[in-house]
Amino acid sequence: MQLDSKHLYKEGGWVDARPLLDCDSTFIFGYGARAIGKTYNLLDELEKRALETGRKFILLRRQQTQADFVSKQEFSPFKPIDMDTGRTTEVKRLDKFTTAFICEDKIIGYIMALSTVTNIRGFDGSDVDVIFYDEFIPEKHARPIKNESDALWNCYETINRNRELFGNPPLKLIGMSNANDIANEIFLSLGVVDRIDAMKRKGQSVYVNREKSLAIVDYQNAEISDKKKETALYKLTAGSDFEKMAIGNEFLNEFSSVYKSIPLVECSPVVSVGEICIYKHKSEPFFYISTHTAGSPEHFGSGNTERKRFQNAFFYLWQMYLTRRIIFESKLCEILFRKYFET
Secondary structure, three states: OOOOOOHOOOOOEOOOOOOHOOOOOOEEEEOOOOOOOOHHHHHHHHHHHHHHHEEEEOOOOOOOHHHHHHHHHHHHHHHHHHHHOOEEEEEOOOOOOOEEEEEEEEEEEEEEEEHHHHHOOOOOOOOOOEEEEOOOOOOOOOOOOOHHHHHHHHHHHHHHHHHHHHHHOEEEEEEOOOOOOOOHHHHHHHHOOOHHHHHHHOOOOEEEEEOOOOEEEEEEEOOOHHHHHOOHHHHOOOOOOHHHHHHHHHHHHEEEEEOOEEEEEEEEEEEEOOEEEEEEEOOOOOOEEEOOOOOOEEEEEOHHHHHHHHHHHOOOHHHHHHOOEEOOHHHHHHHHHHHHHHO
């Protein structure tokens, strides 16, 4: 079954996890307003299926401190689920980096952290069907993980192993988060930033790439979000950036540049860095940045040393950017340009 926008919510407006687990896509990344049932309903459904089939899941958090926090019984994400369902789900520390969820005297899943998953390379995940990566888009003040996207794909490979080579279905990876940052490492790694930007502009809720077995879900029409607008916090913060993210599901990157495609014959290449090429328009007083390279301009890589060399030699381009004299082919080009000027 293919994921579609008609089956994203349960009756009452809460997120429905069943279509995510039952669809054909192997990799699913969803983002939505806060407290619309993303974590609750996915964990509830994963527990039900684990009890029925014996197949387990992994709840993955970014940092070990986050994993440790939800590994305490009093802060378990199953606490509200148990109160509603009458089930009893316990947490049991297995080692320094791994905790088990136990229900009806059976291990149904595990808690792990992306930042330390490299320490469990010998882990046998053959009985795990789903990785649920909760809050995969970090808040802007959160501590970064070096090469975060590579860490996630290595984590997936560690648990998936060679199951597909023996005719078994692949491990499913579902990431859920709030709309904190469209320029997060996972979206950049997948090359879907422009696609997600287009989804926002068109009001599109679901994108499916069958070739890559990838689905992206924008929970932008959650009925619960409209109801939450009338609660105390969101009355207080109405119109603020926080309210736009938490209720409106808007990414709050500081991007307000001009985006359009300009024929490269009208431009002269200045320099290329990483995945972008920077041009000077031949007749107008602005620069143009594209992912397409024409000519043979000086090139800098995207590593730390190469970025510093680029910044030192072409710092004036940052000044052009601040004075709005750069036009970008797409939002991705602006994100990459800003990334290459990071120290």
